[in-house]
Amino acid sequence: MEKRGWDVLILGGGPGGSTLAASLARRGRRALVLERERFPRFHIGESLLPRSREVFEELGVDEELDRRFLRKYGARFLCGATGRESTYRFAESFEPRFHHAYQVERAEFDQVLLEHARKLGAEVREEWEAKDVLFDGSRAVGVRAKNLREPSEVVELFAPIVVDATGRDTLLASRTRRKASITRLDKTALFSHYRGAFRQSGQDEGNIQIVIFEHGWFWFIPFRGDVTSVGVVVSSSWMQQKQKGEPLEAFYDRTFARSPLAAELIAGAERLRPVSALADFSYRVDQLAGDGWLFVGDAGGFLDPLFSTGAHLAIKGGALAAEAIDQALRAGDVSRASFVAYEANVRYAVDLFLGVVQSFYAGQFRETLFEPNQRPTIRKIITSMLSGDVFHVDRRPPWASFLRDHYPAELPTFA
Numbered sequence: 550m551e552k553r554g555w556d557v558l559i560l561g562g563g564p565g566g567s568t569l570a571a572s573l574a575r576r577g578r579r580a581l582v583l584e585r586e587r588f589p590r591f592h593i594g595e596s597l598l599p600r601s602r603e604v605f606e607e608l609g610v611d612e613e614l615d616r617r618f619l620r621k622y623g624a625r626f627l628c629g630a631t632g633r634e635s636t637y638r639f640a641e642s643f644e645p646r647f648h649h650a651y652q653v654e655r656a657e658f659d660q661v662l663l664e665h666a667r668k669l670g671a672e673v674r675e676e677w678e679a680k681d682v683l684f685d686g687s688r689a690v691g692v693r694a695k696n697l698r699e700p701s702e703v704v705e706l707f708a709p710i711v712v713d714a715t716g717r718d719t720l721l722a723s724r725t726r727r728k729a730s731i732t733r734l735d736k737t738a739l740f741s742h743y744r745g746a747f748r749q750s751g752q753d754e755g756n757i758q759i760v761i762f763e764h765g766w767f768w769f770i771p772f773r774g775d776v777t778s779v780g781v782v783v784s785s786s787w788m789q790q791k792q793k794g795e796p797l798e799a800f801y802d803r804t805f806a807r808s809p810l811a812a813e814l815i816a817g818a819e820r821l822r823p824v825s826a827l828a829d830f831s832y833r834v835d836q837l838a839g840d841g842w843l844f845v846g847d848a849g850g851f852l853d854p855l856f857s858t859g860a861h862l863a864i865k866g867g868a869l870a871a872e873a874i875d876q877a878l879r880a881g882d883v884s885r886a887s888f889v890a891y892e893a894n895v896r897y898a899v900d901l902f903l904g905v906v907q908s909f910y911a912g913q914f915r916e917t918l919f920e921p922n923q924r925p926t927i928r929k930i931i932t933s934m935l936s937g938d939v940f941h942v943d944r945r946p947p948w949a950s951f952l953r954d955h956y957p958a959e960l961p962t963f964a
């Protein structure tokens with residue numbers, strides 16, 4: 550049993566966990582991060598949103614990220630069926646100060662953030678796996694963890710607050726069966742990296758390109774240099790076309806063959822990694838916090854990556870959780886009541902994105918995205934959403950309310 554006077558135990562050192570740890574350390578709170586892997590390690594989720602830079606600036610890491618990664622000034626959408634295209638540039642959002650984001654190889658990006666948390670004073674243990682959250686009644690009090698370098702070493706660690714930031718592993722939500730799939734987002738992603746794929750030039754070089762076709766959409770995320778992340782998100786009905794025993798690479802190529810536009814963007818390019826697949830990736834949990842515990846990032850839900858929202862929700866969620874935790878510790882009340890505002894803020898942001906994503910698949914938002922005579926205000930609204938300006942539960946500006954009213958999220962029910 551270890552009681553080292555930590556304020557917070559953070560399970561997982563991805564962008565959610567490391568941002569939380571860094572933000573807590575800046576507030577003088579003692580945080581311990583347990584991360585199962587040794588960084589650097591591959592991770593999907595490579596296109597960031599501009600509004601994460603608010604957090605990077607606060608934490609003093611934005612300049613380092615700017616030195617290392619390719620700037621992303623906008624998002625270009627192309628529709629194979631109609632030949633229409635539309636580019637949204639973040640400088641045209643309601644807050645043009647955040648006019649770029651970054652395209653990042655996650656192995657390097659996640660390591661930079663975790664190292665930064667360490668530099669600011671958080672304790673980080675890599676190759677430590679959280680096995681279980683320990684409860685005293687309904688209140689989380691600690692964690693049982695294993696040192697993977699000394700597998701016989703399983704210890705119990707205690708702190709007033711435990712944060713599950715284990716990403717899609719959803720350590721706590723899986724154990725407590727608090728997870729539900731999101732209606733009509735039963736998609737599969739196939740992805741790899743390529744050398745020499747097409748990219749735009751000048752300031753547009755770093756744009757994400759999204760190509761829509763009959764079975765879903767492709768992403769093209771250029772990194773600094775000549776490597777591009779290329780993936781496709783497809784419907785479950787298209788996945789059923791995969792033949793038994795057909796290698797994933799062959800099915801991936803066959804998917805590209807259905808979209809001449811997407812195929813053209815990788816013509817002559819070299820595939821650098823085996824194709825990976827992830828199925829049914831959108832889910833929600835019934836509660837984002839309880840007595841002595843919180844979820845941050847994917848551990849508390851995941852939304853189809855159409856608008857590259859996952860890392861932003863984890864990063865901004867980490868920063869907001871730090872604020873709520875700091876206040877709760879100061880007030881000496883770590884019960885669920887202290888985290889209600891955190892939960893409401895994250896839910897507001899997620900549901901805004903969710904409604905628009907669901908409407909995209911239903912067809913309505915797709916029309917608006919490519920509208921030839923789009924009103925300038927609509928363009929600004931879409932651009933602001935795409936830049937990640939979505940955490941507005943307190944202010945509810947008219948443009949955010951417009952999105953929520955026009956594209957209401959359809960939520961799963963929990964038993």
Ligand SMILES: Cc1cc2nc3c(=O)[nH]c(=O)nc-3n(C[C@H](O)[C@H](O)[C@H](O)COP(=O)(O)OP(=O)(O)OC[C@H]3O[C@@H](n4cnc5c(N)ncnc54)[C@H](O)[C@@H]3O)c2cc1C
Nearest residue numbers: 561563564565585594596679715716738846847854859860
């Ligand atoms: C196909 C696909 C494409 C995507 N594209 C994008 C994109 O372009 N842009 C974007 O922003 N997002 C994208 N995402 C989402 C993005 O990957 C995630 O939202 C983001 O990584 C969430 O960060 P996190 O810190 O919550 O979780 P993670 O980044 O998953 O980090 C969790 C960490 O916890 C560790 N861990 C897990 N279990 C344990 C344990 N028991 N003990 C200790 N440590 C543990 C893991 O090793 C990991 O390092 C995409 C997702 C998918 C599926």
